[in-house]
Amino acid sequence: MKQPKEVLKTYFETGDKPTEQQFSDFIDSYHHVDSGVIVTNVVVDRLGNQVISLSNGSSFTIPKPSDHTDQNNTIRVVNLGVIRYSRSRLLPTEEDAIVDAINKLAPPLVVSDNEQVIFEFDLQTITAIDISDEILNENEPIMLTDEDIRS
Incomplete structure (x- = not known):
């Protein structure tokens, strides 16, 4: 079950040995979905752009960097x-x-x-x-x- 960070930290204090349930709580709490949007998928399209999908259903594209060559080199x-x-x-x-x-x-x-x-x-x-x-x-x-x- 998801737990607040303060509670999770007490499971792992110096010398403590977390129980199986406490460790399970830690894993369940590792990412708080309600704390923000997460990246769910990254795909490179045929043009080399990266398409990033988010947990809220939206996505955005990072364009492929141009192959810049200084003509004066x-x-x-x-x-x-x-x-x-x-x-x-x-x-x-x-x-x-x-x-x-x-x-x-x-x-x-x-x-x-x-x-x-x-x-x-x-x-x-x-x-x-x-x-x-x-x-x-x-x-x-x-x-x-x-x-x-x-x-």
């Missing part, structure tokens, strides 16, 4: 060239090397609101053999791990 491909990285913890990781390459673009990369950017690049792993005077002269210390020397 552009895609720009930025070629970063060859990006060198190491699997070592001391040399730049793949992600660090990519971010560094983007940050070193000249002129700096500026992306407008209606623009999508795709980065094109080749990744090259740095090993002890690959390290040349060019890399050593960049004023950045390079430290190798045993893993770098073995690879």
